[in-house]
Amino acid sequence: MTAFLLLVAPSANRVYADAAPALMAAEARSLATAFIDGEVTVEATRIAGVDYLRVSADEIGPVGVRALSNLSAVHALFEAEGELLRPVAADRVDAYPSDLLTIQKYPGKTNEQLTRLLLNVTAAATSRPQRLLDGTLDVLDPMCGRGTTLNLALTYGLDVTGVDLDKRDLEAYETFLKTWLRQTRLKHTVRTSAIRTAGQHRGRRLDVEVAPSKEDFKAGRTQRLTYLGTDTTRLEGLVRSGAFDVVVTDTPYGVQHGSHGDRIARNPLELLDSALPGWVRALRTGGAVGLSYNRHVAPPHELADLLEQHGLTVVGDPADDTFRHRVDASIDRDVIVARKGSGRDVVG
Numbered sequence: 218m219t220a221f222l223l224l225v226a227p228s229a230n231r232v233y234a235d236a237a238p239a240l241m242a243a244e245a246r247s248l249a250t251a252f253i254d255g256e257v258t259v260e261a262t263r264i265a266g267v268d269y270l271r272v273s274a275d276e277i278g279p280v281g282v283r284a285l286s287n288l289s290a291v292h293a294l295f296e297a298e299g300e301l302l303r304p305v306a307a308d309r310v311d312a313y314p315s316d317l318l319t320i321q322k323y324p325g326k327t328n329e330q331l332t333r334l335l336l337n338v339t340a341a342a343t344s345r346p347q348r349l350l351d352g353t354l355d356v357l358d359p360m361c362g363r364g365t366t367l368n369l370a371l372t373y374g375l376d377v378t379g380v381d382l383d384k385r386d387l388e389a390y391e392t393f394l395k396t397w398l399r400q401t402r403l404k405h406t407v408r409t410s411a412i413r414t415a416g417q418h419r420g421r422r423l424d425v426e427v428a429p430s431k432e433d434f435k436a437g438r439t440q441r442l443t444y445l446g447t448d449t450t451r452l453e454g455l456v457r458s459g460a461f462d463v464v465v466t467d468t469p470y471g472v473q474h475g476s477h478g479d480r481i482a483r484n485p486l487e488l489l490d491s492a493l494p495g496w497v498r499a500l501r502t503g504g505a506v507g508l509s510y511n512r513h514v515a516p517p518h519e520l521a522d523l524l525e526q527h528g529l530t531v532v533g534d535p536a537d538d539t540f541r542h543r544v545d546a547s548i549d550r551d552v553i554v555a556r557k558g559s560g561r562d563v564v565g
């Protein structure tokens with residue numbers, strides 16, 4: 218039996234400081250099932266007053282170490298040797314400098330750690346979770362705001378498409394990304410164009426091609442990022458059917474606290490009902506949808522029923538509190554994952 222201890226990262230974010238150990242335990246369970254063979258146990262533990270997760274299995278090979286290294290709140294990894302901890306080099310997929318994820322600060326930004334958790338558990342629920350770590354997972358964030366998921370997907374070395382209706386979000390993201398790419402001296406191309414379907418103007422799009430090094434760019438080992446500034450409930454003709462492994466998004470919270478994210482949102486369940494046909498079409502069979510949502514405006518059972526009505530299979534029990542955490546008085550946040558067609562039951 219091998220045991221790894223994961224030191225939970227300290228967080229300046231109040232929500233995460235309190236919730237991180239429990240959230241990362243649930244996240245580690247879903248990733249461990251997808252990436253580590255045989256029976257795995259994950260338990261929160263304290264050593265000398267410090268929070269760790271203990272992950273035990275018969276064998277945790279290199280793929281397991283890589284998966285654990287990329288959990289949302291992992292700070293350092295150790296292998297247990299009796300009472301002692303031997304440091305293990307983290308194998309984090311970091312294609313670009315970490316400030317890509319941290320520089321942007323704005324009201325309504327989805328916490329980077331939650332975004333990572335959501336992408337991880339959603340990818341783990343697909344029939345090909347290894348794509349998360351080998352650079353081939355295709356990601357769609359159909360309500361991407363100013364791009365936290367887009368930046369995370371780039372960090373993971375993945376291709377990604379984002380959609381948002383708020384023009385100011387596309388403008389702000391475009392300005393940020395262009396400046397960051399220039400300052401980071403990464404070889405890249407940026408193209409903007411109008412979106413038209415059936416002769417109708419539908420918004421603007423941004424297409425970026427980038428690679429972590431000049432050599433990669435020259436050799437065509439590039440990543441593609443697309444941002445469609447349009448309505449997510451009308452994606453037909455704009456995204457290919459079956460093109461994505463995961464659809465991940467932080468849904469509007471349906472509360473008036475002045476954050477940019479809720480200015481154009483209607484009732485979140487109604488919005489999802491209109492958007493899901495397009496999202497499900499965009500997903501390949503064996504792919505998964507992962508949503509973070511506010512339980513105050515979208516009760517878990519109603520959301521689970523809605524996902525099932527759109528032909529998806531909810532993973533785990535929507536009533537369990539595995540990923541539930543309180544953000545503030547008006548936001549009781551949770552995560553739900555649902556699969557399209559066949560796959561393995563790995564979350565919850």
Ligand SMILES: C[S@@+](CC[C@H](N)C(=O)[O-])C[C@H]1O[C@@H](n2cnc3c(N)ncnc32)[C@H](O)[C@@H]1O
Nearest residue numbers: 326327360361362363365381382383448449478
């Ligand atoms: C919670 S925010 C996402 C924030 C984002 N993850 C970030 O970190 O910037 C929800 C987003 O849904 C978008 N939205 C609401 N209704 C939409 C629609 N019909 N089509 C596209 N986007 C929509 C809002 O503009 C908002 O940016």
